[in-house]
Amino acid sequence: MQFTELPLNKSILKAIAEARFQRPTLVQEKTIPLVLAKKNVIVAAQTGTGKTAAFALPIINLLFDKQDAEKGAKTIKALVVTPTRELAIQILENFKSYSTYSNLRTTAVFGGVSLEPQKEILAKGIDILIATPGRLIDLQIQGNIDLSAIEIFVLDEADLMLDMGFINDVKKIEQLTPKKKQTLLFSATIPEKIDKLAKSVIKNAVKIEINPKETTAKNIGQLLYYLPKKNKTDLCLHLLRNTIHGKIIIFRRTKFGVDKLEQTLLKNDYKATSIHGDKSQSIRNKAIEDFKNKTATILIATDVAARGIDITNVDAVINFDMPNVPETYVHRIGRTGRAGKSGIAFSFCSPDENIYIKNIEALLEKFIKVIEDHPYPINKPKHKKKQPNTISKHKKSRKSEASKKKKKRWY
Incomplete structure (x- = not known):
């Protein structure tokens, strides 16, 4: 499959071509059509398989026709929550590259740097926000972020957020967004706690699993x-x-x-x-x-x-x-x-x-x-x-044999 076979805006396809991408990866091929159809999606695939483009491209496409709709200041319509500063910067670069031929505004907020420049950018109005959990909550408490107009909510690298202790922050953030929205969750693996999180914040989701091998x-x-x-x-x-x-x-x-x-x-x-x-x-x-x-x-x-x-x-x-x-x-x-x-x-x-x-x-x-x-x-x-x-089968067989021996000792 070529990117041109996907139902993406010509301006986005032009940006993809300039980035020298021709064929979508497996995760992109499976995910992009579902996101464009406004489905809730849970994706389990290793980092490096092209997950960022799998949500960035369809989000840009879905917001493309709304980019100049507001007469007043822009409101945040898509929110991507990611665990680390490096990931936030990388995702921002991807969004900016793919939205070159649009008027969509994207920014990233994360800790470790001054709050003031981030506040100034937010005050001018943006369409897409990428954020780490802690900084997002800080800015929301200070009244610098309004999440009431969110249409698309993305949880990126969910298992890493679990490892870093961000799950409670993620739940708080999700509660600040509208109940009616499209939710996308991406994770390298889906451990039990992530599965519980997904069930609590995502309804009627389509699951995509890309086998690690x-x-x-x-x-x-x-x-x-x-x-x-x-x-x-x-x-x-x-x-x-x-x-x-x-x-x-x-x-x-x-x-x-x-x-x-x-x-x-x-x-x-x-x-x-x-x-x-x-x-x-x-x-x-x-x-x-x-x-x-x-x-x-x-x-x-x-x-x-x-x-x-x-x-x-x-x-x-x-x-x-x-x-x-x-x-x-x-x-x-x-x-x-x-x-x-x-x-x-x-x-x-x-x-x-x-x-x-x-x-x-x-x-x-x-x-x-x-x-x-x-x-x-x-x-x-x-x-x-x-x-x-x-x-694993050998281990199971050894356990079953051991249990049989134990049972014999009782008689």
Whole structure:
């Protein structure tokens, strides 16, 4: 399917063409027609699958004919709530790009920066607002935001909002919007608490699920290294010297780990920078900008800080610490191999992380290629001959056998 086959305004299609997009992704192909039909939608798909355009394009299209309808000041008609400042900025850039040939006004409000400039922009009137929960509530309490005219309400990266403790704020915000509105929820996964939230704020929703293994790009090579935890930094330096080149994102589990690795790489004359939650917004923005323009060629990040950031032409991803959530692995490696280009993901697994690998391979329903020829080898755990997705069945069978034995002891 081509974008031209979707019922989008010609001005929007022109903006899409100038952005050099021709074919919608799977999530866009499934979601856009439903949003244009004014359906409530719940979408479960990994970050990096094109979810922003999946709601931005139809929202612009739905508001296109209303952009000059008001004689007075513009009122906020679409609200996008997103968990992080980086995501808010990125979504704003997308909306501005796709609405180039319209008079729609879009802005983003988020914490970590001064309130006053945001108040001034809001006072002039806008059509589309992107906001982080805390800053949105602050501005509403101060009387700078009126949500009574909202027609479209979007919850973006809902599972991350849950992880960051924003769910109660989201419920408060939803109650400030009209009961009659179109609601869209996007999330990488739908855990139980998100499912409950969706049921409480969205009625008669159409559900779209994109299987994680379908979003793991075929043009991303995946390599796995088993090694002692103490040798991870040494292996990282070895690979950077001999194997991995170009723009690289390295994922670590903790903020301390990010800072420690950054200092090590800088001491070894690598152009490295980093982002995590304890850094100020200005420092995080500069780090991302430096990485985008290649002033820095290595970006070290925690998962929360890097969630949803769209950086093009990333050559490789290093999972320095393995994620304990399988879907996070899919999200991480999806930072490379974008827009049809090839990429490669290197994963370092110490013995205490073996279970994470098993769970990831069960999700992907395939084994990741193991590289044994490296300076810090360790005996890899033996894989069963059966496919990874049968692991849970084996566990169930073992439990049932154990329960039978217990029952026998009672008689």
